[in-house]
Amino acid sequence: MTSDARKVPSGRLSRLGAFGQLAAGVAGGVVAEGARRLAQGERPTMSDLLLTPANAVRVTEQLSRLRGAAMKLGQMISLDAGDMLPAELTQILARLRDAAHIMPPTQLEKVLATSWGPGWRRRFRRFDARPVAAASIGQVHRAELPDGRVLAIKVQYPGVARSIDSDVDNVATLLKVSGLLPSGLDLAPLLTEAKRQLHEEADYLREAAQMSRYADLLADDPAFLVPRPAMDLTGRHVLAMDFIAARSIDTLGEADQDVRNRAMAALLGLVLREVFDFGFMQTDPNFANYRWQEATGKIVLLDFGAARPVAERVREGYAALVHSGLHTDKPGLCRALIEIGFLSENQFARHGPALDRIIDTILGLLDRADDFDFADRRFTEQIRAEVPSIASDRASWHIPPAETLFVQRKISGTIALAVRMKARLPVKDMVARYDT
Template sequence: MTTAKSSKVPTSRLARFGSLASLASRVAGGMLAEGARQLAQGQKPALQQVLLTPANAKRVTQQLAHMRGAAMKLGQLLSMDAGDLLPPALSGILAQLRAHGSPMLPAQLAAVLKQEWGADWQRQFSHFSFAPLAAASIGQVHAANHDNGRPLAVKIQYPGISTSIDSDVDNVATLLRISGLLPQGLAIDPLLAEAKQQLHQEADYLQEARYLQRYQQLLAADQRFLLPELYPELSSRHILTMGFVDGVALDELSRQPQTLRDGVMSDLFELLFLEIFSFRLVQTDPNFANYRYNLATNQLVLLDFGACRDYSPTVSDGYRQLFRGLLQQDQSIQLQALQQIGYFGTDIVPAQQQAVLDLVSLAAEPLQQAVYDFAASDLAPRMRDAGLQLSTRLRYWHTPPVDALFLHRKMAGLFLLAKQLQAKVSVRALLEPFL
């Protein structure tokens, strides 16, 4: 159950813009105070030093978390997708948003339930808990019991979120741009457009319900995975009602035997390869909270399907060719595959292209060993250093195609989870049957 303090979600566009304007003024005030302090000490203040003070970092994090929705989600996306290109302090601010969310006030929640289900909505339940189990960027989850006694998980969207997506994304992007914190050459417009599209999709709970049903069909014969039952009669565009599925958070598995942790990560990597090559449908959100583990049935619980993405045969086959080239350590095959995926811009120079190939080869390190020990790996900082060198020394700010960008987020999330669980996985053996 979440212990975050409740607060009212600002619903109107004017109120949400006012929240960002208030944030900008308070950050500016903090900048002036820090600049004056440094001048008094005989120091020449630098922009990033006066902007990214601990107090300002707290202001940004709290305000975006208070707004929820696109404001919070864009911070999450930037922290995942451009984290290596941003100043460390800003990356730290945005990364906190991946775990922070405050629930709406009970009165606001009651108004949402009445609007969606009618004045007598409680007749459909033998119990409904107003204390949320979890709160995130788009909505919060509540435990309930159907009038037939079955336990339910009810996902309720924050009011006004779906109608504020475009303006929120534009306003937060403007705030980041005028702050001078984003690199001059970093083209974030494709990312912003994709953020809007993804957020509109995630805010449509009927779309998420359809993705849940597709995964239920695709994994019906695979007993390793457990998915919640959908209750369509209690679902709408802003409420998603599912059967409650018991399980522990995956990070709690760190106390379980090595074989169990290895098995969980092996199943997740194999599921990713199924998604890319067989389903051509990928759940792209790497948040650990989207998975749980049922210790009684030894099944992986898959919970969230809002960030699903369909992949074309061209992109799917491009990744198949890319992995083949990586296993064979043949950069000519890798280059052709990356071009098929749409990775390179027309303005790339040979040195930049080679650096990208080297970065991709580095990322494939888990494929080059029979069993990869994620606990002992220092691949993440080496990838960060290589990415920084590509963007700074070679001045390559090219944003990857959005299909690749979201898929790489999922891969990076699995890597981080495997490291947290100290898993040892034969990634190559899991991949080879799909090639």
């Protein structure tokens, strides 16, 4: 987490002005870089001029300062789009995951006084003014009640909820004018769903209810810990919950192989249960939402603002994918990929051979009887080798339905964590439990 404290622009005009400063700064960078390259006899493209290191810093810094939907949408795009975005843009967006600033003390005091009243400090034995974490929508503080209960207090940045719609539209405009996305690509459904999800995430009363639901669902599961909210201190913009001491999930990478395997089996198993058993999923796979207790081997689950029901058609679509994959039914798998919205008829018509090779690779994974080694990058390399030809064909770009995209984001994020942990898991056996 960065140590910088910077006031969050909370008014509509101040946030619009920040986007104007960003656009002006990027434009100035384009002019300067264009002049430099022309003087060297080059004929650069607009995307070459936009995606310079200097402009990457400008975009990341300004969106980090704005926080809220501007930063969150960048994070969502970087996770959802995967290899379909230019590498330079992916790097810019990925940097937003760890780039949040914190509120200065005066702004924090104002937010808490508004939520709890001017004498709010008397409610606590101790309240740490320095946050223990900062993200796109809020920052987290450690506090202790007079009875000794230790809490994590998530405080929402001021103005975030009011600015969601305009921030999403402004980020989308920046992406469109950059020329990085095809002009004919219809972003409207995704943007509408992104706004809806962000409004839900900004409602901390809703998140408290989702947290309680998850705690109930996993109450008897020895692999997980879920905090409980303190409702007497929770409102729309402040969320109080149990503080559970744990380490970053990244530290799990230093554990023995069997420990990593157990942890990742629990997380991948949870994803399958979310889709097929619960019909309810926490759809944000940000690694910061997972913590690990070395002493107990338990995984602490955090951040339930993105929790949502899994649509029945999505569950049925994944069931069809599982069945076709396990039975090596290639035509059935192709139909399922189209019906769930991952791929389009147009893409199969234009890139049939490349997609056939990707599907063969996936079927090869599901056909393996032994544990799948996520440290073996040949699987992802075989798929990535086919992506450039499809991604470069802008006329075939396709955005899956939002209800599918958010579920797949969680699945892909969990797989990415398994790769980072170099886990070895019986993927076929785990998936086969849900073959209907």
